[in-house]
Amino acid sequence: MRFGPVPVAQAVGLVAAHSVRAGDVVVRKGRPIGADDARALAAAGLHEIVAAALEPGDVPEDEAAGRLAAACAGPGLEVAAPFTGRANLHATGAGLLTIDRPAVDAVNAVDEAVTLATLTPFKPVVPGEMVATVKIIPYAVPGAVLDRALAVLRRPPLAVAPYRLSRVAAVSTLLPGLKPSVVDKTLRVLAERLAPAGARLVADARIPHEAASLAAALAGAAGEGADLAVVFGASAIADRRDVIPAGIEAAGGTVEHLGMPVDPGNLLLLGRLGAMPVIGAPGCARSPKENGFDWVLHRLLAGLPVTRADVIGFGVGGLLMEIVSRPQPRGGEASEDEA
Numbered sequence: 001m002r003f004g005p006v007p008v009a010q011a012v013g014l015v016a017a018h019s020v021r022a023g024d025v026v027v028r029k030g031r032p033i034g035a036d037d038a039r040a041l042a043a044a045g046l047h048e049i050v051a052a053a054l055e056p057g058d059v060p061e062d063e064a065a066g067r068l069a070a071a072c073a074g075p076g077l078e079v080a081a082p083f084t085g086r087a088n089l090h091a092t093g094a095g096l097l098t099i100d101r102p103a104v105d106a107v108n109a110v111d112e113a114v115t116l117a118t119l120t121p122f123k124p125v126v127p128g129e130m131v132a133t134v135k136i137i138p139y140a141v142p143g144a145v146l147d148r149a150l151a152v153l154r155r156p157p158l159a160v161a162p163y164r165l166s167r168v169a170a171v172s173t174l175l176p177g178l179k180p181s182v183v184d185k186t187l188r189v190l191a192e193r194l195a196p197a198g199a200r201l202v203a204d205a206r207i208p209h210e211a212a213s214l215a216a217a218l219a220g221a222a223g224e225g226a227d228l229a230v231v232f233g234a235s236a237i238a239d240r241r242d243v244i245p246a247g248i249e250a251a252g253g254t255v256e257h258l259g260m261p262v263d264p265g266n267l268l269l270l271g272r273l274g275a276m277p278v279i280g281a282p283g284c285a286r287s288p289k290e291n292g293f294d295w296v297l298h299r300l301l302a303g304l305p306v307t308r309a310d311v312i313g314f315g316v317g318g319l320l321m322e323i324v325s326r327p328q329p330r331g332g333e334a335s336e337d338e339a
Helices: 035-043 061-072 101-110 143-151 180-197 211-223 243-250 292-301 308-313
Strands: 002-007 020-022 025-027 048-053 058-060 077-079 086-091 095-099 114-118 130-136 140-142 158-162 167-174 200-208 228-232 254-258 269-273 276-281
Touching (some): 058 143, 061 077, 061 086, 061 114, 061 130, 061 140, 101 114, 114 143, 130 158, 167 180, 211 228, 211 269, 243 254, 243 269, 254 308, 276 292
Parallel strands (some): 167 200
Antiparallel strands (some): 002 048, 058 140, 077 086, 095 158, 254 269, 269 276
């Protein structure tokens, strides 16, 4: 593509590089300059205009953006009509945005004229939400550049994983001094977290803070067809031999990971009883503010695995904002149930 000033009389068919106003005549940036435009600009006293001229093999910006966006869109995504060199990708349903980061990086490394920007990986999205955008910087790119960008994509790097689990059992362990109103509020907050995923509470077990009682409650939840169990302990989990991990194992389940490099959310437990994932919720999960519990909950609801490697990877970006339920915990002593 050639770019620069040209005489107005020779600008017909070229692309206006900038918006131009001469008297009552306005030629908008990015649109082709017509014969009437050129005559009107000349009559208004303008002798030259900065324009872009496509050369053989060049691909116009909208076409290039649309083709690349289409190649990026995996399941759960659709591409809007391109405009001004931009093509946006939108979610067609609720779920989690999954991203092949090396592929996105490879697209952006092809040439400075080609850019692809996305939301953060595993972000919960809703139908119609824009999750990514392709922007072609100049008014056209050489076909060879577009071909290279397409070639690095062996498969679409972006997709939305739909929510799959919908039946959630809540188990709350109780100790003297824990008010019923606290448990009621906790379950209301959990129900609000589940709603965007189309999930709901199907069980509300309130039991003594004992391993045997928890084992029975989890076995009951699995037997009644719960897809996922969330355990809110009356006391935070301090060790793999504590009540909640012991109760999971007593039910015949396994403790997959305890602890997480996310604050708030350090004291989360990941476990499983048969096919049913079990989350030992940290105390901060009683708050509606975002915390590490949300990161794990939404992945599991979408049927995505949460591995030890995933948990370790939460550390970068895992220092979240303070939440109302734990004012200034990092400036002093925090209670045992705040993490």
